[in-house]
Ligand code: ADP
């Protein structure tokens with residue numbers, strides 16, 4: 001590989017090295033070595049010629065392609081070349097200058113429109129590349145900033161993978177030439193603004209901008225979430241994120257909880273406004289409770305036009321809470337929920353390699369608050385019952401000093417009153433939460449009704465438990481280490497496991513990680529936290545603040561550091577959650593700020 005290519009800090013779009021050498025400089029020679037360097041003008045014709053010369057040669061000769069190629073309209077950079085046909089795909093970057101891309105300023109001026117336009121272009125590229133060996137990461141139903149496509153000052157930067165073709169372990173140059181010298185230029189041509197369906201591109205950005213505006217208005221309206229009238233919440237199946245077709249019952253807000261907001265493009269829209277405080281979602285089994293909560297979980301993200309949830313927005317600090325038996329907990333304060341464990345351990349400074357259902361859920365709550373969340377989303381389907389409720393008969397049988405748990409029902413109100421934490425909770429199996437709920441929404445045949453008044457009539461008095469503000473922990477920086485055998489290693493297995501250095505982190509239950517690229521993004525963010533010393537001597541939440549600022553300024557690629565694969569922007573809450581699940585994690589100090 002030429003010495004100046006593939007470096008960690010290289011920038012895209014650097015013009016190819018041109019020293020006015022005549023075309024064909026360093027051309028065919030007798031006795032050429034196994035992997036001759038390509039010198040001289042590296043343009044598209046030259047790439048085609050080089051490829052043809054490589055046909056049938058040993059696969060390793062592809063390495064000579066590394067570096068920049070000037071296609072006139074765009075620059076191709078071959079960043080990483082796979083060692084053999086079965087290795088992970090090679091990586092290339094494409095830089096299309098503003099004059100060629102032709103993206104009008106209105107489509108990239110604001111950060112929100114820039115993200116949306118880049119995302120839309122990625123989706124177009126993905127469609128164009130159907131059946132090709134070129135692969136581009138275009139995301140699912142959510143619009144999440146990703147490294148595969150960026151728009152900067154009107155220029156378009158794309159990064160993609162390519163499986164360089166082989167016949168056995170020999171180079172199949174004809175196919176490679178087709179992909180790189182025909183497919184790629186035609187892709188760039190198809191992505192020119194003048195070749196696009198520009199109405200669709202503008203509508204895409206408008207939709208995202210509306211959702212962002214909606215989410216930004218929630219705090220001043222005193223709402224934690226909004227679900228627009230007409231929204232389609234159910235999905236096609238348990239394994240598909242696409243909207244349900246045909247039989248879906250569109251959402252209609254109950255009159256008494258209806259809110260109206262003004263959006264920049266759609267104008268006035270109405271829907272359910274979920275107020276701050278404690279909101280209970282009740283209803284019979286299979287009436288759509290979990291579907292609504294799931295939509296709220298995803299409402300921290302913007303959705304593509306046609307998703308059905310474009311007008312579902314949740315405060316960006318919302319975190320889904322669940323039980324997670326078996327997780328590790330490192331020095332977390334769960335004393336609000338748990339006291340007097342049979343082991344005698346100090347629950348204000350609680351560690352375990354194998355949490356129970358209730359202690360894992362208590363830790364998940366404490367850690368979400370520590371990371372800065374003030375909006376909790378809870379579904380009875382995935383909670384530890386003994387942490388949620390304890391009825392009068394159980395209280396009579398198992399007395400206070402024997403039962404180490406304070407149920408969430410006694411904490412949810414003080415959490416709001418003292419610490420400003422709102423909770424949206426699905427609970428179809430117990431009326432205990434009637435005592436503490438500010439509003440109760442019943443789903444009946446997928447239609448929401450405001451049943452707050454009826455529920456109040458059934459409510460009893462309840463004494464609040466004590467709760468201290470969230471504790472803050474300082475992490476021992478050396479316990480967060482991305483290196484394995486001397487090199488950084490960040491990988492993922494499906495949506496379940498993040499491999500970080502030598503350790504596997506179980507991320508399967510972090511349901512607000514919605515995109516495979518975000519899992520890598522979490523790993524890269526952890527690496528930045530560790531490598532840049534952001535964890536040193538300061539509470540985790542402050543380290544996350546610094547990270548957030550860097551990401552707001554530098555965009556998602558501030559995480560890259562020479563990582564050549566695909567990744568997408570994670571939220572701070574999932575970064576914190578992954579740190580907390582790291583089996584090597586050590587906390588050096590615990591306390592209140
Ligand atoms: P619950 O949590 O109340 O038991 P779920 O939310 O799991 O119910 O929903 C039960 C089923 O109903 C799911 O298959 C879901 O896809 C479907 N469903 C949910 N909301 C709607 C809707 N608005 N229209 C049609 N089907 C829906």
Ligand code: MG
Nearest residue numbers: 289290291381
């Ligand atoms: Mg359910």
